[in-house]
Amino acid sequence: MSTRLTLRLDFDGERRLGPGKVALLEAIRRHGSIAAAGREFGMAYRRAWHLTDELNRMFAEPLIETRGGGRNGGGAVLTDLGEKVVELYRNAERKIRKSTVREIASIENALAPASLPN
Amino acid sequence: MSTRLTLRLDFDGERRLGPGKVALLEAIRRHGSIAAAGREFGMAYRRAWHLTDELNRMFAEPLIETRGGGRNGGGAVLTDLGEKVVELYRNAERKIRKSTVREIASIENALAPASLPN
Numbered sequence: 751m752s753t754r755l756t757l758r759l760d761f762d763g764e765r766r767l768g769p770g771k772v773a774l775l776e777a778i779r780r781h782g783s784i785a786a787a788g789r790e791f792g793m794a795y796r797r798a799w800h801l802t803d804e805l806n807r808m809f810a811e812p813l814i815e816t817r818g819g820g821r822n823g824g825g826a827v828l829t830d831l832g833e834k835v836v837e838l839y840r841n842a843e844r845k846i847r848k849s850t851v852r853e854i855a856s857i858e859n860a861l862a863p864a865s866l867p868n
Numbered sequence: 869m870s871t872r873l874t875l876r877l878d879f880d881g882e883r884r885l886g887p888g889k890v891a892l893l894e895a896i897r898r899h900g901s902i903a904a905a906g907r908e909f910g911m912a913y914r915r916a917w918h919l920t921d922e923l924n925r926m927f928a929e930p931l932i933e934t935r936g937g938g939r940n941g942g943g944a945v946l947t948d949l950g951e952k953v954v955e956l957y958r959n960a961e962r963k964i965r966k967s968t969v970r971e972i973a974s975i976e977n978a979l980a981p982a983s984l985p986n
Binding site: 845 | 871879957963966976979
């Protein structure tokens with residue numbers, strides 16, 4: 751069974767970091783563009799831009815840097831801090847998978863037999 | 869900074885276990901009632917019942933047992949398996965907190981200074 755573990759961080763009432771934002775950061779790195787990254791997840795440009803802006807405000811320095819062409823054009827890259835946050839989050843995920851192997855296996859063993867896929 | 873870590877388990881396409889369902893199980897244990905447990909989270913009875921039913925079908929044996937009075941009356945208790953799943957999940961949470969102390973601290977240190985509460 752390939753249980754997927756995801757980690758969500760709530761820093762305070764308002765600021766959160768979870769799988770969605772981290773995947774968006776990685777997609778921006780891959781595509782060099784906020785719009786293209788958003789499209790990968792079927793996300794409206796407005797939504798992708800909003801999340802990017804939220805991430806940039808959340809940290810002491812921006813995680814994403816846009817280049818040229820203004821809001822709707824040009825490219826986007828991760829800053830050093832952006833790369834670092836992605837790496838820390840993915841490292842944390844690897845560690846939680848390792849540290850909870852026994853608990854997850856016990857929970858999996860208690861599940862009902864999987865129903866057949868449709 | 870008191871960052872809250874939460875763990876979400878996606879077993880397959882359909883079946884999930886996360887902080888909401890586990891908190892509901894604990895509330896059922898506390899109140900001895902699905903309705904009262906739901907009320908604690910401002911949840912309609914229908915919704916609490918639906919989650920309970922989902923949890924019971926998800927596992928090989930029920931996690932919650934209702935007693936007497938039918939759907940809307942009587943009490944509810946956690947079964948042995950219900951207790952075990954709650955314990956395994958909470959143990960897993962403790963372990964993820966321990967195993968990611970360094971990563972979480974590094975991410976916290978990169979956050980912008982917190983804005984003042986409203």
